[in-house]
Amino acid sequence: xxxxxxxxxxxxxxxxxxxxxxxxxxxxxxxxxxxxxxxxxxxxxxxxxxxxxxxxxxxxxxxxxxxxxxxxxxxxxxxxxxxxxxxxxxxxxxxxxxxxxxxxxxxxxxxxxxxxxxxxxxxxxxxxxxxxxxxxxxxxxxxxxxxxxxxxxxxxxxxxxxxxxxxxxxxxxxxxxxxxxxxxxxxxxxxxxxxxxxxxxxxxxxxxxxxxxxxxxxxxxxxxxxxxxxxxxxxxxxxxxxxxxxxxxxxxxxxxxxxxxxxxxxxxxxxxxxxxxxxxxxxxxxxxxxxxxxxxxxxxxxxxxx
Ligand SMILES: Cc1cc2nc3c(=O)[nH]c(=O)nc-3n(C[C@H](O)[C@H](O)[C@H](O)COP(=O)(O)OP(=O)(O)OC[C@H]3O[C@@H](n4cnc5c(N)ncnc54)[C@H](O)[C@@H]3O)c2cc1C
Numbered sequence: 643x644x645x646x647x648x649x650x651x652x653x654x655x656x657x658x659x660x661x662x663x664x665x666x667x668x669x670x671x672x673x674x675x676x677x678x679x680x681x682x683x684x685x686x687x688x689x690x691x692x693x694x695x696x697x698x699x700x701x702x703x704x705x706x707x708x709x710x711x712x713x714x715x716x717x718x719x720x721x722x723x724x725x726x727x728x729x730x731x732x733x734x735x736x737x738x739x740x741x742x743x744x745x746x747x748x749x750x751x752x753x754x755x756x757x758x759x760x761x762x763x764x765x766x767x768x769x770x771x772x773x774x775x776x777x778x779x780x781x782x783x784x785x786x787x788x789x790x791x792x793x794x795x796x797x798x799x800x801x802x803x804x805x806x807x808x809x810x811x812x813x814x815x816x817x818x819x820x821x822x823x824x825x826x827x828x829x830x831x832x833x834x835x836x837x838x839x840x841x842x843x844x845x846x847x848x849x850x851x852x853x854x855x856x857x858x859x860x861x862x863x864x865x866x867x868x869x870x871x872x873x874x875x876x877x878x879x880x881x882x883x884x885x886x887x888x889x890x891x892x893x894x895x896x897x898x899x900x901x902x903x904x905x906x907x908x909x910x911x912x913x914x915x916x917x918x919x920x921x922x923x924x925x926x927x928x929x930x931x932x933x934x935x936x937x938x939x940x941x942x943x944x945x946x947x948x
Contacts, residue, residue, distance in 0.1 A: 651677060652676050653677070653714070654674050659671055662693060662710075663695075664695070664855060664857060664858075665701075665899055667700065668703075669705050669935075671706035671709075672706075672709050672710065673709075673710045673712065674709050674710070682797070682819070682821075685709055686795075686819070688708075688709060690708050690711050691709075691710050692770070692819055692820075693712050694712075694736075694763060695763055695767055697763055697767065697857065697858055698771055699933075700857055701905070701936075702933075702935030703904075704935065713766060714737060716735075717766075718738050720734050720738055720743065722750055722752070728828065729827065729828055730827050731824060732752065732826075733822060734825070735765065736765050736820045736822055737764055737766065738764065739765075740755075740764060740773075741762070743755060744756055747827065748839055749832060751831065752830065752835075754827050755825075755827070756836075757775055757838075758778065759839035759843050759846075760842055760843040761773050765820075766820040769784070769820040770818070771811070771932075772807045772810055772811055772812050772813075773810075774809070779809075783825040783826070784823050784825055785825060785826045786800060786802060786823065787802075787821075787822070787824075789821060790819040791817075792817030809862065809863075810930050849892065850890075850896060854898040855898060855900075856897060857897075860930060860931050861874075861915075861928065862927075862930045864926065868925070869895070871893050873919050873923065875894040877919060879894065879918065882911075883900070886900040886901040887899060888911075889911065909936050909937045909940050912929075
């Protein structure tokens with residue numbers, strides 16, 4: 643039970659989670675927008691889930707018992723400090739919007755983050771997922787991160803080599819809260835960086851259904867040389883669907899919500915794809931999308947359901 647003082651310092655609302663994520667499915671929950679850093683401890687002791695921009699989430703019908711926590715004011719700072727040797731140290735809060743961060747870095751002539759142009763995320767969500775593109779990952783420029791680990795009472799800084807980040811995962815235990823990160827960035831020509839960011843966004847717009855309701859890529863790529871979208875495409879599953887859930891005709895690794903798709907429709911479609919990939923190609927498709935309270939069979943390995 644949250645005290646009245648806590649509720650005055652932070653925003654606590656009953657919200658439909660479908661309004662807070664890009665796939666536009668998800669039931670009601672108590673959503674806390676945590677403005678006060680000192681209040682972190684209170685939610686940390688309770689049952690909670692962190693929510694960023696909701697761009698990689700598939701959420702069940704609820705209602706939910708946990709608190710859903712979005713980081714607010716105390717976690718939305720950006721500081722850029724010039725260092726010797728044409729470098730800069732960028733310190734950015736986990737609530738900061740990734741696209742805004744990229745824009746600020748490009749304008750300041752700081753190279754690196756423009757490689758993530760077009761990835762919808764908060765900094766915290768991008769760190770947790772180790773968001774990436776063909777050329778780079780979020781953790782490529784991070785020198786240290788401030789986290790609250792699930793087993794610890796107080797936030798602390800972890801150096802980059804203490805974070806076992808891999809493809810689409812920070813590698814830290816579930817329940818880790820990212821609070822902020824520091825990056826060391828080298829100088830670059832702002833106009834060149836702007837053009838690179840713009841090209842990446844254009845390439846994304848041409849190859850992904852950006853205007854549709856989706857949660858980004860549903861599956862991790864099975865290997866560096868085999869893209870999940872290609873597997874789905876080769877199986878002839880593009881543009882197939884269940885209810886209002888449909889595999890995008892533009893990108894086989896995107897499922898789009900054509901209207902009022904239910905989470906059951908989306909999960910059934912995911913399982914159909916995984917089962918077909920396993921039965922016809924012996925390819926295991928693991929989930930990239932994060933799932934909250936979705937049907938249990940989603941967590942079964944395709945081999946076990948074939
Ligand atoms: C159109 C589209 C295109 C996309 N393209 C790409 C792409 O090219 N590359 C790519 O990697 N991804 C892509 N994605 C997926 C998504 O953008 C990334 O996974 C992104 O990192 C999600 O960030 P978020 O803030 O929305 O996190 P959410 O979706 O809100 O959360 C994702 C996970 O991070 C956790 N989380 C969020 N904030 C924190 C925090 N502060 N501390 C700890 N955990 C936290 C959540 O609990 C959840 O488990 C795309 C998505 C869409 C919709």
